[in-house]
Amino acid sequence: MTAIGTLYGVGVGPGDPELLTLKALRILREVDVVFTSAQAKSGVSLAQEIAGPHLRDETEVIPLAFDHTFEGVESGAAHRNNARAVAAVLRRPASAAFLTLGDPMTYSTFTYLLTALREVLPQVPVAVVPGITSFAAAAAAAVEPLAEGDESLCVVSAAKGTELTRRALSAADSVVVMKGFRHTDALCDLLDAEGLGQAVYLSARCSRPGAVLTRGTTEIRALPREYMSLLLARRERGPSR
Amino acid sequence: MTAIGTLYGVGVGPGDPELLTLKALRILREVDVVFTSAQAKSGVSLAQEIAGPHLRDETEVIPLAFDHTFEGVESGAAHRNNARAVAAVLRRPASAAFLTLGDPMTYSTFTYLLTALREVLPQVPVAVVPGITSFAAAAAAAVEPLAEGDESLCVVSAAKGTELTRRALSAADSVVVMKGFRHTDALCDLLDAEGLGQAVYLSARCSRPGAVLTRGTTEIRALPREYMSLLLARRERGPSR
Numbered sequence: 001m002t003a004i005g006t007l008y009g010v011g012v013g014p015g016d017p018e019l020l021t022l023k024a025l026r027i028l029r030e031v032d033v034v035f036t037s038a039q040a041k042s043g044v045s046l047a048q049e050i051a052g053p054h055l056r057d058e059t060e061v062i063p064l065a066f067d068h069t070f071e072g073v074e075s076g077a078a079h080r081n082n083a084r085a086v087a088a089v090l091r092r093p094a095s096a097a098f099l100t101l102g103d104p105m106t107y108s109t110f111t112y113l114l115t116a117l118r119e120v121l122p123q124v125p126v127a128v129v130p131g132i133t134s135f136a137a138a139a140a141a142a143v144e145p146l147a148e149g150d151e152s153l154c155v156v157s158a159a160k161g162t163e164l165t166r167r168a169l170s171a172a173d174s175v176v177v178m179k180g181f182r183h184t185d186a187l188c189d190l191l192d193a194e195g196l197g198q199a200v201y202l203s204a205r206c207s208r209p210g211a212v213l214t215r216g217t218t219e220i221r222a223l224p225r226e227y228m229s230l231l232l233a234r235r236e237r238g239p240s241r
Numbered sequence: 242m243t244a245i246g247t248l249y250g251v252g253v254g255p256g257d258p259e260l261l262t263l264k265a266l267r268i269l270r271e272v273d274v275v276f277t278s279a280q281a282k283s284g285v286s287l288a289q290e291i292a293g294p295h296l297r298d299e300t301e302v303i304p305l306a307f308d309h310t311f312e313g314v315e316s317g318a319a320h321r322n323n324a325r326a327v328a329a330v331l332r333r334p335a336s337a338a339f340l341t342l343g344d345p346m347t348y349s350t351f352t353y354l355l356t357a358l359r360e361v362l363p364q365v366p367v368a369v370v371p372g373i374t375s376f377a378a379a380a381a382a383a384v385e386p387l388a389e390g391d392e393s394l395c396v397v398s399a400a401k402g403t404e405l406t407r408r409a410l411s412a413a414d415s416v417v418v419m420k421g422f423r424h425t426d427a428l429c430d431l432l433d434a435e436g437l438g439q440a441v442y443l444s445a446r447c448s449r450p451g452a453v454l455t456r457g458t459t460e461i462r463a464l465p466r467e468y469m470s471l472l473l474a475r476r477e478r479g480p481s482r
Binding site: 020023145147 | 250252254257258259260261262263264266267344345346347348349352353355367368369370371372373374377378380381382384385386387388389390391392393394395396397398400401405408409411412413
């Protein structure tokens, strides 16, 4: 029986290096190896920029290549390749952290990697350090509640269009729309039709330099489309309800 | 025109003192006054326990009394009283932080206080430091995704019963049920009927000493009911979907 190192899924938050947790900081300093998700263009990920200053000099940093498509399940081959690379490190044995922007359990590449890793290394010890999500940071920047009292909050992807957003708006008081940048006009049409044209915020590059926070569909339609953006829309309830 | 101090809404995370962010830590060290939500019994809040070790000796700590009912909107008088106390401090002028467990924009007392404060001090400067939510911490502890790919995630309150949970289960792949401890049996009945009896986790006192994480409705029904608990339920999708 060979010893196997622990894999830590570490959420580094939405972008502001100050939104790292103390626990993430400690784990980053303790592990032998840090895995990052390499960007095709620069080779350096934002998560790595956030974590970098906290790593020890001797910490090994290994970039993993992912297909950053919206449909992560379709890039199974990349996940299997990466899982083998991670397994090889853990079997040295060595401890490792996989960095994710935001939170590792919330729309992150980490959970796909983990599924693939458990196929090659079923007994792998895993621990997860939660991170600040982009939508919590966006609501903080807007100083607007995500949810109060008995309101419902629904988080959806609009990568494939507006249908999930439409369904969420009928079921919840407050809706966070991720990955909607390609469908911004259609989403604005939908929000206008729901009477939420002035109740919607667009947040782009939240908590980072050049962050944009814009209220209202008219203003949002006029902005350039950005991949790392999201919409927050909330139906205000009267105090009597 | 009198100077007014800034009010910071500071999320201290779900309970583990290590889940504070670096930014929360900095703000706690910088402010003149820290407002906490006093518990009727002990007079000391969990949020204050987390933040306490990081405050300067000269930082003034002022407990505010809240009615911790589930229906925050009904405790307007408490919020107005507290808003006046906060306004008096900010007018000195002094900077102040209001501590919230989890995240200040997600089911927190802070947003009610802020609404009341803006009525007595409309020009109040406010900044919010986001925090790790209880449900992100619970998913991390369970090492279970909250959402992947184009799944929808819905967060609901079951304080008044199971109806919002029922609606969320029909609209979303993944559901977080907060404040459901009084309705645990009815929620388990609902999850069993939806075929999710083995896909549900109960998390109590997450990230704190004595934390409980239990999977499955049979096991959950057998547990004592706890105020600070939540349910995570997620419909697994096949890879072909």
